[in-house]
Amino acid sequence: MLVASELHAYYGKSHILHGVDIEVRAGEIVCLLGRNGTGRSTLVKALMGMVDRTGSVRFNGRETARLASYEIARLGMGYVPENRDVFPTLTVRQNLELGVKRPGRPGRWSFEDMFGFFPRLKEREHTPAGVLSGGEQQMLTLCRTLMGDPDFVMIDEPTEGVAPKIVAQIRDLLAEVRNRGVAVLLIEQKLDIALDLCSRLYLMGHGQIVFEGSVQELRDDPALQKEWLEV
Numbered sequence: 001m002l003v004a005s006e007l008h009a010y011y012g013k014s015h016i017l018h019g020v021d022i023e024v025r026a027g028e029i030v031c032l033l034g035r036n037g038t039g040r041s042t043l044v045k046a047l048m049g050m051v052d053r054t055g056s057v058r059f060n061g062r063e064t065a066r067l068a069s070y071e072i073a074r075l076g077m078g079y080v081p082e083n084r085d086v087f088p089t090l091t092v093r094q095n096l097e098l099g100v101k102r103p104g105r106p107g108r109w110s111f112e113d114m115f116g117f118f119p120r121l122k123e124r125e126h127t128p129a130g131v132l133s134g135g136e137q138q139m140l141t142l143c144r145t146l147m148g149d150p151d152f153v154m155i156d157e158p159t160e161g162v163a164p165k166i167v168a169q170i171r172d173l174l175a176e177v178r179n180r181g182v183a184v185l186l187i188e189q190k191l192d193i194a195l196d197l198c199s200r201l202y203l204m205g206h207g208q209i210v211f212e213g214s215v216q217e218l219r220d221d222p223a224l225q226k227e228w229l230e231v
Contacts, residue, residue: 001026001152001183002047002077007055009039009046016042018207019055022185024152029174029184031194034204034228040187041082043204044154047185048072048079059152074101078150082157082187084137086144088130092121095129095140099147107149108180114143117173135162142170152183159190171197191229195219203228 002024009017016039024030032040046053049069057065064072073079087095096111115122118139124132129140138158145153158174159167171193177184178197188194194201195215203211203218205228211218218224 002057002059002185004047004057005055007043007046007053007057009042010052011042016051016207017046017053020204020207020209022202022209024183024185026151026183027178027181028200029178029186029198031198031201032185032187032204033191033194033201038204039207040204041156042207044079044156044185044187047154048077050079073148073150076149076151078145078148078153080142080145080153080155080158082160084134084141086129086132086137086140089128091126092129092132092140093125095144096147099144101148107147108182109143109146109149111147114147117176118143118169135166138162139166139169142173146177146182150182152185153177154185154187156187157189158186159188159193167193 004020004022007017007020008015020043032043034040042051045051047057049064049067049072053065055065056063059075059077062075064075087098096114120136121139121143124136129137132140142155142158158170174184174197186194186198198215200214201218202209210228211224
């Protein structure tokens with residue numbers, strides 16, 4: 001579904017990614033692990049065309065490296081940023097409506113689905129998004145992206161700073177995303193959640209992929225965890 005090769009990314013003169021190769025296949029959750037500052041968020045932004053980049057990014061066989069972010073989104077790629085971007089003056093429902101790419105044409109997800117996974121959003125359906133808590137904004141950002149019915153979605157730290165109850169709800173939604181055939185590239189600091197959900201994983205260090213393999217391979221290698229994950 002998505003194949004990136006020799007991907008480099010830059011912020012001005014700062015060279016952040018150094019020849020990253022990564023693949024995500026249809027219907028799987030792949031985790032992108034590593035310490036803060038290793039380039040994980042930059043990688044998903046590069047895949048989405050949001051930073052200067054060189055190399056190849058192919059999505060469903062089409063080269064996207066020279067496309068703008070909105071063109072990439074129209075191909076079926078979704079992105080849930082770490083910073084919980086919502087439209088603060090619009091209501092919860094209006095934010096969700098903005099995510100719909102094809103009004104009147106049913107996709108995988110409905111308003112009822114979103115409100116079923118996160119009843120708190122239903123309670124605040126007509127509340128301006130700007131007054132929601134951080135956890136509620138995280139729910140809303142994730143749901144708004146899914147309302148666009150992407151075939152592949154990149155999710156950056158969805159459980160960062162949210163209450164345990166919301167963490168459990170997000171975990172259940174991610175499992176359902178996988179069940180509905182949507183591929184996911186997940187950045188997640190909570191290792192237990194990440195390893196429970198993903199089928200394969202990549203470890204990043206210093207702007208490069210330092211390990212690619214299965215969950216069990218990582219579990220069986222404490223030295224690898226210590227070198228690239230422990231603080």
